Amino acid sequence: MSDLRELYQEVILDHAKRPRNFRIMPDADHQADGHNRLCGDKLRVFLKVRDGKVDAVSFHGEGCAISKASASLMTETLAGKTVAEAQDIFERFHALLTSPVEDDGAAESLGKLAVFAGVREFPVRVKCATLAWHTLQAAMAQRPDAPAAAVSTE
Amino acid sequence: MSMATAKPPAVAGTRPDGARPVFNGEKIRADFPILTTLCHGKRLAYLDNAATSQKPRCVIDAVTRYYQSQNANIHRGVYSLSEEATGAYEAGREAARRFLHARDAREIIFVRGTTEAINLVASAYGQRNIAAGDDIILSAMEHHSNIVPWQLLCERTGAHLRVIPMNDRGELCMDAYEKLFGPRTRFVSVVHVSNSLGTVNPVKEIVRIAHSHGVPVMLDGAQAAWHLPINVQELDCDFYAFSGHKTCGPTGIGVLYGKLNFLEKMPPYQGGGDMIASVTFEKTTYADVPHRFEAGTPNIAGVIGLHAALDYLAAVEGPEMLAHERDLLAYAQQRMAEAPGLRIVGTAADKISVISFVLEHVHPHDIGTILDGEGVAVRTGHHCCQPVMDRLAIPATARASLAFYNNQADVDQLVAGLRRVLEVFA
Ligand SMILES: Cc1ncc(COP(=O)(O)O)c(C=O)c1O
Numbered sequence: 001m002s003d004l005r006e007l008y009q010e011v012i013l014d015h016a017k018r019p020r021n022f023r024i025m026p027d028a029d030h031q032a033d034g035h036n037r038l039c040g041d042k043l044r045v046f047l048k049v050r051d052g053k054v055d056a057v058s059f060h061g062e063g064c065a066i067s068k069a070s071a072s073l074m075t076e077t078l079a080g081k082t083v084a085e086a087q088d089i090f091e092r093f094h095a096l097l098t099s100p101v102e103d104d105g106a107a108e109s110l111g112k113l114a115v116f117a118g119v120r121e122f123p124v125r126v127k128c129a130t131l132a133w134h135t136l137q138a139a140m141a142q143r144p145d146a147p148a149a150a151v152s153t154e
Numbered sequence: 155m156s157m158a159t160a161k162p163p164a165v166a167g168t169r170p171d172g173a174r175p176v177f178n179g180e181k182i183r184a185d186f187p188i189l190t191t192l193c194h195g196k197r198l199a200y201l202d203n204a205a206t207s208q209k210p211r212c213v214i215d216a217v218t219r220y221y222q223s224q225n226a227n228i229h230r231g232v233y234s235l236s237e238e239a240t241g242a243y244e245a246g247r248e249a250a251r252r253f254l255h256a257r258d259a260r261e262i263i264f265v266r267g268t269t270e271a272i273n274l275v276a277s278a279y280g281q282r283n284i285a286a287g288d289d290i291i292l293s294a295m296e297h298h299s300n301i302v303p304w305q306l307l308c309e310r311t312g313a314h315l316r317v318i319p320m321n322d323r324g325e326l327c328m329d330a331y332e333k334l335f336g337p338r339t340r341f342v343s344v345v346h347v348s349n350s351l352g353t354v355n356p357v358k359e360i361v362r363i364a365h366s367h368g369v370p371v372m373l374d375g376a377q378a379a380w381h382l383p384i385n386v387q388e389l390d391c392d393f394y395a396f397s398g399h400k401t402c403g404p405t406g407i408g409v410l411y412g413k414l415n416f417l418e419k420m421p422p423y424q425g426g427g428d429m430i431a432s433v434t435f436e437k438t439t440y441a442d443v444p445h446r447f448e449a450g451t452p453n454i455a456g457v458i459g460l461h462a463a464l465d466y467l468a469a470v471e472g473p474e475m476l477a478h479e480r481d482l483l484a485y486a487q488q489r490m491a492e493a494p495g496l497r498i499v500g501t502a503a504d505k506i507s508v509i510s511f512v513l514e515h516v517h518p519h520d521i522g523t524i525l526d527g528e529g530v531a532v533r534t535g536h537h538c539c540q541p542v543m544d545r546l547a548i549p550a551t552a553r554a555s556l557a558f559y560n561n562q563a564d565v566d567q568l569v570a571g572l573r574r575v576l577e578v579f580a
Contacts, residue, residue: 004527008520008578017515039519039535040543040550062549064517065579122523 006118016065021075032149034135071132196529199564204555216462246457255385267408269299271395276303286312324351346378350539351500352508403463407456507556528571
C-alpha cells in the first residue's frame with residue numbers, strides 16, 4: 001500500500017521505539033487512565049500544572065506504535081503550554097486526523113504533530129492517535145489529589 | 155515450536171504420498187464469490203474465519219429466493235405461501251437436528267446466535283435452578299459471551315463463578331476441574347473450541363465428570379461446529395450452541411440444542427406471539443417446546459440460509475476436509491515460524507486452525523494495519539477473551555484463523571505480509 005509509509009513515518013517509528021517522557025510521575029497533581037478497548041491499548045498520563053501552565057507531563061503504559069508515538073510527541077509539544085493552548089492544539093490535531101480534505105496550513109501550524117496526517121487514510125487508527133490526548137483532557141479536568149480519572153475511546 | 159501437529163507439511167489437497175488430489179480446494183473456492191474480491195488492489199487472503207465465515211453462493215441464493223418468491227410469515231396463515239414458508243422454516247429445524255445428531259427436532263431452538271443461546275439458558279434454566287450460594291463452573295478460556303450471562307445470573311441470584319484454570323499452552327487443567335465440584339455446584343458451561351487459542355477441549359470427559367456429580371453441562375460450539383463433526387448424543391451434553399454466521403450461514407441466526415427433558419421444565423425466555431397456547435388477561439399458557447422459546451416472528455430467511463449452509467457443509471465435510479485443514483494448519487505454523495521474533499500463543503496438543511501470535515516489538519494492531527495493506531485480513535485485539543490475555547500476560551494478539559476454503563497461497567501471502575511488517579519495524 002502506497003500510504004503505509006505515510007502512516008509509519010520515521011518520526012513515528014522513532015517515538016514508538018524510544019518514547020520520550022515515558023515514566024511514572026509519582027508527584028503528579030493530575031493523572032488519568034486511557035483505554036482503547038478495541039486493541040487493548042492502556043496508558044496513563046501524568047501532569048503537573050503551575051499557574052495555568054503545563055509544568056511537567058509524562059505517560060506510561062502499553063500501546064501500538066501510533067498511540068505510543070502520539071503520546072510521546074504530545075508530551076514534547078505540551079511542555080510550557082497553557083491549559084487553553086493545549087486544548088487548542090488538540091482541537092487542531094483532531095481536525096487534522098478527521099477532516100475529509102487535506103489542509104496543509106493546518107498541518108504546518110501543528111509542527112511535529114503534522115507527521116500524523118497520514119492517519120487520516122486509516123480511520124480505524126484515529127482512536128490510537130487520539131487516545132493520549134483524550135486521556136490528557138481527562139487528567140486536566142481532574143481535581144488535584146482525586147483518584148485517577150478514566151476515559152475510553154470506545 | 156513444539157506443536158504436536160508440526161509434521162512435515164503435506165501439500166494441501168494431495169495425499170501425504172503426493173499421489174492424487176483428495177480435496178478439490180479450487181472447486182470449493184469457486185463456491186465463495188467473495189474470495190475473488192480485491193482488497194487494496196491485491197488478492198484477498200481472508201484469514202479471519204473465527205470471527206465470521208464467508209458464505210457460499212448456495213446460501214446467498216437460498217436467502218434471495220426466499221425473499222423473491224417465498225416470503226410470508228409462518229405459523230399463522232392458512233394461505234399456501236405462508237404454509238410454504240412454515241414448511242421451509244421447520245425443514246431448517248430438521249437440518250439443524252441432523253447436523254448436531256440430536257434425537258428429536260424439538261430439541262432445536264432457533265436464536266440469534268451463540269450469545270443469545272447462552273443468555274437463554276442462563277436466564278430460563280438459571281431462574282429455576284440456581285440460587286444464592288450455588289456454584290457455576292466456567293473455564294479460563296471462555297469468550298465473553300460465555301462469561302457475562304453467567305455473571306448477570308450471579309448478580310441476580312447470589313451464585314458464584316468457579317473457573318477451570320489452564321496451562322501456558324492453553325490446555326485446561328483437568329485435575330483442577332474435578333476439584334472444583336462441591337455440594338453446591340449446579341452448572342458447567344465450557345467452550346468446545348477456543349476462539350483465541352484454537353484449543354479443542356476434552357468436552358466428552360468434561361461432561362462425564364460433571365454428570366458423575368449430577369451437574370448438567372452446556373457447550374459453546376461457536377468455533378467447533380464447522381471444524382469438527384458434532385454429535386450431541388455421543389457428547390451427552392445437556393445444551394449445545396452455535397452461530398449460523400460461523401458455519402457458512404447468515405448472520406442473526408443460531409441454534410440452541412437442549413435435551414428435551416431440560417427444555418420441557420424451563421420457563422419461557424421472552425414473551426410474545428408464537429410462544430403461547432392461549433392468552434387472556436388473567437392467564438397465559440405457553441406453547442410446547444421448541445416454540446415456547448421462539449417468541450415473535452423469527453428470522454425465517456436466516457433459518458432458510460442456515461439450512462442451505464448446513465447442507466453445504468454436510469457435502470464438503472469429511473476426512474478429506476479435516477485432513478486439508480490439519481495440513482494447512484501445520485504448513486501455516488511452520489511458515490510463520492520463519493518470521494524472527496514470532497511466537498504462537500496457544501500450542502495445545504489438540505487444536506484446530508486458529509493461530510494467535512505476537513511479534514516481538516510490534517503491537518498486534520500495527521501488524522493488522524500492515525497486513526491489511528497486503529490484502530490479508532486477520533483479527534487483532536483480545537478476541538473477546540480478556541481473561542485469556544490476562545492469564546497469558548499479553549495485552550492482545552494477532553490471529554489468523556483458517557477455513558477449508560483457504561489454501562497455501564493465502565498462507566504464503568500472510569508470510570509475505572509478516573515480512574513487510576518486519577521491514578517497517580526493522
Ligand atoms: C467461542 C465463541 N463463543 C461465542 C461467540 C459468540 O458468538 P455470536 O457473536 O455469534 O453470538 C463467539 C464468537 O465470536 C465465539 O468465538
